[in-house]
Amino acid sequence: MEVDPSTAEASGSKATNPAPFVEEPLVPKKKKEKREPAKVERPPGKTLLPVSKVQHIIKADKDIAIVAKEATFLICCAAEEFIKRFGEAAMVLAERDKRTTLQYKDIATVVRKADEFLFLEEIIPWTIPEAPAKRKVKDSNILASGAPTLLDQFMVKPGGDSGEEPRIIINEDGTMQVADSEMTDDFV
The missing domain is CATH 1.10.20.10 (Histone, subunit A)
Structure with a gap:
């Protein structure tokens, strides 16, 4: 008894192999063509x-x-x-x-x-x-000269020279200043 190949595949007696993967050749992208700007005319x-x-x-x-x-x-x-x-x-x-x-x-x-x-x-x-900095800047990069800035007056550094904290005065217009040691006696 001869088996018809078309019926043999349908009955499952013969295993079917999937088609092998065929890679398509890579096509280089075309360069964008220069196009003329659209002429907009006012009616x-x-x-x-x-x-x-x-x-x-x-x-x-x-x-x-x-x-x-x-x-x-x-x-x-x-x-x-x-x-x-x-x-x-x-x-x-x-x-x-x-x-x-x-x-x-x-x-x-x-x-x-x-x-x-x-x-x-x-x-x-x-x-x-200049836009605000997106990343934190290292302290060593801030001032190469090492000179104190206005911000340093308001920052409390651990292990500072004196044990007391500087006194900050807030003015009526919202500005702040550091009270000097001579001025502190006047305000107390």
Whole structure:
């Protein structure tokens, strides 16, 4: 009796082997194609900035009582033009450094170099204000000179010179100071 291979597999007399794992060849990632920035054109009579938000900003000034709708529209158009010029000037600096992303240094440089943006000099500082430290700094790195700081006056160090703690005075305006030993007698 001959066994049909198709029925033999179905009846389970012959063990089936799963298909071997076939690796797909690795395809190198394509470089991102440079694409042109989208041209955004303002339709006539409309603005790209939300008019309601601009009205809200205008109303924040207590000196201005009422602003006409047409005046708000013109303020929106002027703000769009300002942002466009400011961005283009900063983008020129970024492209000189062969970058496609604007950085703070590009914007700060434009403020310092272009006369039309010089009024922003006080608003946009040359350097970014330092963010608070994320990790604890070792005591040896704080002051190389070893000179005491203002904070050292308020800190109680174990095994200090004198057994008594310094007296801290809180002023009416909320500031604190350390009372000198001569001054302590006046306050007691």
